[in-house]
Amino acid sequence: MKVIIRQSEETDLMQILQIHRAAFGRDAESNLVKGLLSSSKKIRELSLVACRDDEPEVPLGHILLSSVRLTDSTSERVLALAPLAVLPAVQxxxxxSALIEASSDRANELGYSAIVVLGDGNYYGRFGFEVSCDFGIFPAFEVEKENFRLKTLASFDKTLKGIVIYPEIFNSV
Ligand SMILES: CC(C)(COP(=O)(O)OP(=O)(O)OC[C@H]1O[C@@H](n2cnc3c(N)ncnc32)[C@H](O)[C@@H]1OP(=O)(O)O)[C@@H](O)C(=O)NCCC(=O)NCCS
Known part of the structure; x- marks a missing residue:
């Protein structure tokens, strides 16, 4: 199967929500995606879908990156990866992996400095996500430090520090 990655379109919404529901086995992530994609702060270039090249209109996986704030910085150059899902039948x-790589490349091209992610440290470690606390960038919630990771991009600099504040919608789904 050859996979292509493209920016999501409004017409993909139902299939994207279905991917998250099926992959996570619950509604929380699809509700989050619905809220984030309808938000004015959505970054269009960083909502990506993966499709077979012979069926480019049918998303099989989806990844979303959103802007987050750091308490000790005025910068808006940090992103959070959440969520990522692939239909169970094609996991x-x-x-x-292709969605993580493509979204990191696009974030880099757009000039963002770093991406944080809450998730399995072993999995995200493969893609260059390091332990975030080691950079002085902390989660606002209790989590094993191994499982809150940060990937630095080309414009990263050491002045970026603080506690990561996710958009309010992350607390309401
Ligand atoms: C996590 C997920 C997106 C990976 O997608 P995928 O297309 O299956 O991933 P890839 O084929 O690129 O990589 C698969 C590798 O990742 C590993 N992997 C997959 N999910 C993993 C997880 N949750 N934790 C650790 N490793 C994982 C597998 O071991 C596999 O490696 P292997 O085949 O060498 O054993 C997919 O399994 C999924 O949608 N899971 C449910 C939702 C989820 O947990 N999302 C991530 C948190 S936001």
């Missing part, structure tokens, strides 16, 4: 075929 373990490299789609999740």
């Amino acid at each position: 373990r075929a490299g789609i999740g």
Whole structure:
């Protein structure tokens, strides 16, 4: 299966929500995605879908990156990766990896400095996500430090510090 990655379109919404529902087995993540994609702060270039190249209109996986704030910085150059999901029937075929790589590349091209993620440290470690606390960038909630990761991009600099504040919608779903 050859996979292409493209920016999501409004017409993909129902399938994107279905991917999150099926992958996570609950509604929380699809509700989050629905809220984030309808928000005025949505970054269009950083909502990506993966499709088979012979069926480019049918998303099989989706990734979303959103802007977050750091308490000790006025910068808006940090992103959070959340959520990422691949339809169960096509997992373990490299789609999740391709979405992470493509979204990191686009974030870099857009001039963002770093991406944080809450998730399995072993999985995200493969893609260059390091332990975030080691950079002085902390989660606002209790979590194993191994599982809150940060990927630095080309414009990262050490002045970026503080506690990560996610958009309010993350607290309400
Ligand atoms: C996590 C997820 C996006 C990975 O997508 P994928 O297309 O299957 O990933 P890839 O094929 O690129 O990589 C698969 C590798 O990742 C590993 N992997 C997959 N999910 C993992 C997880 N939750 N924790 C640790 N490792 C994981 C597998 O071991 C596999 O490696 P292997 O085949 O060498 O054993 C997908 O499994 C999924 O949608 N899961 C449910 C939702 C979820 O947990 N999302 C991530 C948190 S936001």
